[in-house]
Amino acid sequence: MAAVPSRAGATPPRTPPGQSRPRFHHGVASGDPLPDAVVLWTRVTPRPGDDPGTGRGPVVDVTWEVAADAQFRRIVRSGTVRTGPDRxxxxxxxxxxxxxxxxxxxxxxxxxxxSPVGRTRTAPAHSAATPRLRMAVVSCANWQAGWFTAYRHLAERRDLDLVLHLGDYLYEYAPGEYQARDVVVRPHDPPREMTALADYRRRHGQYKTDPDLQALHAVAPWVVTWDDHESANDAWAGGAENHTAGAEGEWRRRRSFAQRAYAEWMPVRYEAGGRLYRRLRFGRLASLSMLDLRTYRDEQVGSPVDPALGDPDRTITGREQFRFLLDGLADRQVQWKLVGNPVMITPVRFPNALDTRLADGISTLVDAPLPPVQGVPYNVDQWDGYPVERARVLGHLRDRGIRDTVFLTGDIHSGWACDLPIDGLTYPVNGNSVGVELVxxxxxxxxxxxxxxxxxxxxSRAVETAFKASNPHIRYxxxxxxxFSVxxxxxxxxxxxxxxxTDRTDPNAAAVHSVSYRVRAGTQKVEPAPRRLV
Structure with missing residues (x-):
């Protein structure tokens, strides 16, 4: 096995004076595996100073090679592509x-x-009786808040078929912003909030200099989607909470910059202006439907008691993506219907009044005002803010008798294992679970x-106890x-x-197994697992 890069390599090597050869400072990556294809990615620096976002540098030809062995004695595919400052x-x-x-x-x-050598894997044939699929599940990696040690621990495992990243791969904020404990482990570059194309490119470039992120990209294919911080906090179709039109320009222009940089810098089968939501398949075992829950959604309501919550026309998916989701859930050619879901779909109701400081903490965590009234949704930026559309999804699972559905979710900076009831207020006395969600x-x-x-x-333990008492479908x-999760x-x-x-601010932090939950085939319910995966 290839060695994982040491942290001493966190700063890419400088190009010697006078040397014009390209350097692969940002590593290599692969993604979106199909049975007969996979996306390969890298970035070249043709000359000193041709850095991300500068718009400088010559057009160059880049040769790529795919081999059946790590020594490249058996090259099976190769080609040459051209790149330059336009991308x-x-x-x-x-x-x-x-x-x-x-x-x-x-x-x-x-x-x-x-370049460094990367390893990747194609998906099984659609007709294959696949015995196992194992993946890392990660989200919400703020460069300023800590080291990406979680990525290093995952890269060292070497037992992963793929890495699932559910959004907030990077953050838009200026240095020092969005820091609860006022500890900036390493400041963002550029030293301002991302709004222009050059800003988004430069920030992507900064994140991909991290050696632990490079290591995880190099050992397995990634399947990614964005949430909001790849563009701006609490984004929706027509704007974002962290976007001021007067000072920061027109929203659609800013979003187009964010999406273009994402298309350029991520190993995903997507180009700017296209459709990010898509479906991958892993034999007859599982499909994986990746959602985009920012581009098409209606604006978030102002509070969890807003009457607009009941509007049947409000959408978080958009009409076409909604049909795409339902079609994937109804697919009888695969057993497990996995959904890459950027924000939680589980109905979560605010518990009895909490200590004011803790209630304010929850409000900050979900970035929304939270009236401490039992029974109201606690976060209207997730599916709780679009309950009619969620009810249609859950009703689709119930009415068609669809089994073995698992929503895999990030965004909320916390770990959850939940049943998915039609009515969270009366579960489990009235109604069954129609799926599960793992966060x-x-x-x-x-x-x-x-x-x-x-x-x-x-x-936080008291808050967790209160939430689970008010929401019996929340098991963990x-x-x-x-x-991270596996x-x-x-x-x-x-x-x-x-x-x-053990400590996100310690570059040598250990990763300790915390808990394991499982859903047995056909049950649609989560339960504690007797042991961790081996």
Whole structure:
């Protein structure tokens, strides 16, 4: 196995004076595996100073190679593509005519320089009786809030078929913003909020200099979607909470910059102006429907008691994506219907009045006003703010007798394992669960203990107990931890293991197994798993 880059490599090597050879400062990546194809990605720096977002540098030819072995003795596919400042010197190739269910190695060459070697894997053939699918599940990685140690621990496992990133791959804020404990571990670049195309490109470039992020990109294909911070906080079709039209220009223009940089810098089968939501399939075992819940949604309501919540025309998905989601859930050619879901779909009601400081902490965590009234939705930025459309999704599962549906979710900087009832207020006395939701915590972004400036696993426990008492379909909740999850899907069931970091601000932090939950095939309910995955 190739060694994981050491933290000493956090700063990319400088190009020696007078040397014009490209450097692959930003690593390599792959994504969106199909049975016969996978997306390959890198970025070249042709000359010193041709940095992300500068718009400088010559057009260059880049050769790519895919091999059946790590030594590249058996090269099975290769080609040459051209890149330049028009796409920020990024390279994205859809390598085709590959063999299903196969590990490959890949690299890039440009003017005498060779990139690091990456490893990737194609999806099984659609007709394959796949015995197992294992993936990392991550979201919410704020560069300023901590080190990406979670990525390093995942890269060291080497047992992953893919990495699922559910959004907030990067953050738009200026240095020092969005820091609950007022500790900036490493400041954002550029030193301002992202609004222009050059800003988004430069920030993507900064994140991809992290050696732990590079290591995880290099060991397995990624499947990604965006949430809001890839553009601006609480984004919707016509704007965002963190966007001021007068000072920051027209929203659609800013969003187009964000989406263009995302298309350039991420290993995803997407180009700006296209459709990010898509579906991947892993034999007869599982499909994975990746959602975009920012581009098409109606604006969030002003409060959880707003009468507009009952408007039947309000949408979080948009009409076409809604049909896409329902069609995927009804697919009888696969057993497990997995949904890459950027914000929670589980109905969550605010519990009895909490301590004011803790209630304010919850309000800050979800970035919304929270009247401490029992029974109202606690976060209208997620599916709770679009309850009629959610009811149609859950009713679709119930009415068609669809089984083995798992929503995989990020965004909320906390770990959850939930049943999905039609009516959360009367569950489980009246009605059954129609699916489950498993939510990963943040890689580094602030959690409740950070916001309340409390020691981890102290004051938040009372909040978790209150939420579970008011929402009996919530089986597990951790408001404090940072880390990652690992999900395994087999014909017998799906299980998620949660791992937590000992300290997000320590580059040498350990990752400790916290808890495991599973859903057995056909049950539509989560339960504690007797042991972690091996």
């Amino acid at each position: 920020d010197h990024t390279v994205k190739v859809d390598a085709t005519r590959l063999t299903p269910g196969t590990w490959y190695w890949y690299r890039f060459r440009c003017q005498g320089s060779t 990963c915590t943040s890689v580094t972004s602030d959690n409740l203990d950070d916001i309340t400036n409390s020691p981890p696993r102290t004051t 909740l951790d408001f404090d931890s940072h880390g 999900l395994q899907v087999t014909p017998a069931g799906a299980q998620m293991d949660w791992y937590v970091l």
